[in-house]
Amino acid sequence: MNLEALIPEYVRGFQAYVPSKPDHLLMREYGASMLHRLNNNENPLGPPPAAARVIAAFPPERAAIYPSGDSYDLRQSLGARLGIAADRVLVGNGSCEVISSVIKAFCQPGDNIVTADKTFAVYEWVAEFSGIEARLTPLRDYAFDPQAMLDRIDRHTKILFVCNPNNPTGTYWTQRMLVDFLEQAGEDRIVVVDEAYREYIDDPEYPDTIGLMERFPNLVVFRTFSKMYALAGLRVGYLAGTEAVVEVVRRTSVAYSVNVQAQQAALAALEDDREHIAATRTLVREGMRLVVDACRDLELETVGGAGNYLMIRTPINDMLMYRRLMKRGMMVRTMTGFRFPGWIRVTLREIPVMASFAAILAEEVHAIRNQRVPA
């Protein structure tokens, strides 16, 4: 069998993403007796109480029955919450699935997408393994640079992806900046704004993307239940757009991809989120303050702001720092893969975990400086 001959060129050259190993294997490998997950921006509070109850009470016989193929009830609820028709919402198996649906819906080989070089990499990856050129623009002061993106647009540009706030830098565009960008980008291409962390932001200047769709019908927004709503393990995210755009994206989406329990839990989470969001924001704010102060004392540079994460510049290679922290039970995200070599990203969690992280980080940094390990 000539397997190579079967593979499209753009797949042949593409390297699969390697997910981290299960926690129990990592603990054995690093000799850690426990592991605090500071690597995936998960919410340690767990889902809102109503969602937790739905998950705990899930009837086993329901597992035998297919889910709603288009997340009907959840879309009704999301539509009501957003003040738009349910048909303007498309639910996916995590927002990663809707990224793929949008690219398949609008791009063919020869087309391109434009996004930043140091951002959530799934836009770039899906484009590349689909044979679509990903045009990457440098950040400016750690933020998406609107002019750099506009400069890369040509007649083959189908989608512009803006991660707002940006993962991993925590910067975001305001309503004004987004409106300026949309005006200049023109209507002949889709502008996707990924708002995976929007619920962490309490700022009147943060864009009202749903409201802007009337003026800019090419605008599409992504949201997820993985972060604030703490349902990452159930995989549920969605996009919202105009009726016409969503109708097109639905053609390239897999029906029945969102399981019953995920749909039910997301629905319940949405209806019980007030106190949950307030409590999570407080936890993140306090955790941020603690870690930023600790890094200042250690003279380590940090970059962060919006979202439940913070980047820290490490005195040694990020992979070496990761290994040192793993041995101490702290799992962080190395940033070389995000094109930030020498940085780690830390998820902000409850104070006791952050205090323990700060103490371990200080010990490791002191040890490194005393050994004068080369950077």
Ligand SMILES: *Cc1c(COP(=O)(O)O)cnc(C)c1O
């Ligand atoms: C975590 C994250 C997502 C969410 O992915 P899901 O597939 O919904 O879990 C999307 N975009 C960004 C920027 C993220 O950080």
